[in-house]
Structure formats: structure tokens, C-alpha cells
Amino acid sequence: xxxxxxxxxxxxxxxxxxxxxxxxxxxxxxxxxxxxxxxxxxxxxxxxxxxxxxxxxxxxxxxxxxxxxxxxxxxxxxxxxxxxxxxxxxxxxxxxxxxxxxxxxxxxxxxxxxxxxxxxxxxxxxxxxxxxxxxxxxxxxxxxxxxxxxxxxxxxxxxxxxxxxxxxxxxxxxxxxxxxxxxxxxxxxxxx
Numbered sequence: 001x002x003x004x005x006x007x008x009x010x011x012x013x014x015x016x017x018x019x020x021x022x023x024x025x026x027x028x029x030x031x032x033x034x035x036x037x038x039x040x041x042x043x044x045x046x047x048x049x050x051x052x053x054x055x056x057x058x059x060x061x062x063x064x065x066x067x068x069x070x071x072x073x074x075x076x077x078x079x080x081x082x083x084x085x086x087x088x089x090x091x092x093x094x095x096x097x098x099x100x101x102x103x104x105x106x107x108x109x110x111x112x113x114x115x116x117x118x119x120x121x122x123x124x125x126x127x128x129x130x131x132x133x134x135x136x137x138x139x140x141x142x143x144x145x146x147x148x149x150x151x152x153x154x155x156x157x158x159x160x161x162x163x164x165x166x167x168x169x170x171x172x173x174x175x176x177x178x179x180x181x182x183x184x185x186x187x188x189x190x191x192x
Contacts, residue, residue: 001054001056001079001080001081002051002054002055002057002081002086002173003056003057003058003072003075003085003086003087004026004029004051004058004059004087004089005026005058005059005072005075005086005088005089006025006026006027006058006059006089007023007065007088007089007090007091007114008020008021008022008060008061008065009064009065010062010064014147016150017146017147017150018091018133018147018149018150019065019146020091021089021090021091021161022088022089022090022113022131024158024162025089025129025131025165025166025169026059026060027060028162028165029170030047032166032170033051034049035047035048035049035051035056035058037060041075042061042071042072042075042078043061043062043071044059044060044061044062044063044071045059045060046058046060051169051173052170052173053173054173057079057081059071059075065112065116066113066116069116069117069121070116070120072086072088072117072121076121083123083126084125084127086121086126087126087127087128087129087169087172088113088114088126088128088129089128089131089165089169090111090113090128091111091130091131091146092109092111092132093133093134093135093142093146094109094135095130095131095132095134096134097132097133097134097150097154098132098157098160098161098190099188100129100130100132100161100165100168100184100187100189101129101130101186102127102128102129102130102168102177102181102184102185103127103128103130104125104126104127104128104177105124105125106124106128108124114128127172129165129168129169131161133146157189157190160190160191160192161190163192164184164187164189164192165189167192168184171184
């Protein structure tokens with residue numbers, strides 16, 4: 001079994017913000033695989049089903065981004081999942097909008113959701129699917145950027161980005177991290 005976690009903040013105030021792109025991709029993946037995310041469990045919304053023939057739990061923590069580790073630790077412990085079978089989908093300011101990068105392990109890069117998960121699991125050795133939201137231009141505040149909604153131009157491409165990012169997650173299930181990296185890293189999702 002693998003656990004897929006989409007990171008974001010609960011509530012309508014944050015629903016369409018860049019910081020919630022992890023939720024959006026996880027919801028896309030769940031929808032494509034007929035997995036309902038209505039069950040309240042592990043301080044989040046959770047559903048279990050199959051992705052590419054592999055049993056999967058998809059989790060949307062409702063603890064707010066900075067406390068995501070509480071929900072993730074509960075789910076991984078309860079389901080007996082090791083860090084190598086944990087896939088965390090999150091927004092990434094160091095990637096331009098329309099790009100995705102699959103990565104195994106690494107630091108948190110200032111991302112509070114990743115920091116919380118790493119601290120509570122006691123390891124950073126889990127898989128990340130980093131969905132590009134770009135950096136703000138000029139000297140704008142990064143937190144205001146990620147907590148802001150997508151621009152009109154980005155909204156036109158968002159469906160393709162969500163579909164492409166969900167395809168990258170499915171590729172991990174199908175052929176492993178390396179294959180997903182080869183297929184999706186540095187590829188534009190806008191044209192998918």
C-alpha cells in the first residue's frame with residue numbers, strides 16, 4: 001500500500017490558492033481512480049482504493065499546512081506504511097508554473113508542510129511531487145504569493161497542470177520514482 005498526501009489548508013478561504021495545489025492534484029488523482037475522499041480519518045479527509053492496480057490511501061490533512069505532520073503520522077502509523085511508500089504532493093515556488101518535479105527525500109526548502117511531516121516522522125525519506133507555482137516577481141512576499149489565487153492566465157492552464165501532476169503520481173505507482181522522474185521532470189504540463 002502507498003499513502004498519497006495532498007498538502008493544503010482547509011476551508012473555502014484557501015480553496016483556490018497556490019498553496020492548495022497539493023489538495024487539487026490529490027483530488028484529481030482520487031477522481032480519476034474512483035476514490036471517494038469523504039471519510040473523516042487521521043484529522044483529514046481520506047479514501048482508499050487502487051491506483052495503477054496498487055492499493056492506495058489518499059489523504060487531505062485538515063490540520064492546516066504547518067501541522068500536516070500530525071495527520072500524516074497518524075495515517076502512516078495506522079496503515080503500517082514506511083516512508084518510501086509515502087508520496088507527498090505540494091506547491092513549489094522554486095519551479096515555474098506548469099512544471100512538476102518528482103523527487104525522493106531531501107530537505108523541506110522552507111515549506112512548512114514538509115517541515116512538519118519530516119519532524120513528526122523523524123525522516124525526510126519520502127517521495128515528493130513538487131508542483132510549480134513560481135516565485136512572485138520583484139520583491140513581493142512569497143507567503144502572500146502562495147496564499148493568493150492563481151492568475152487568470154494560470155487558471156486557463158490549471159486543469160492541464162492538475163491532470164499532468166496526477167499522471168506523474170500514477171507513474172510512481174506504475175514504474176517507480178525513477179521512471180516518473182524520467183517521464184515528468186522538466187516537462188511542461190501545459191501541453192498535456
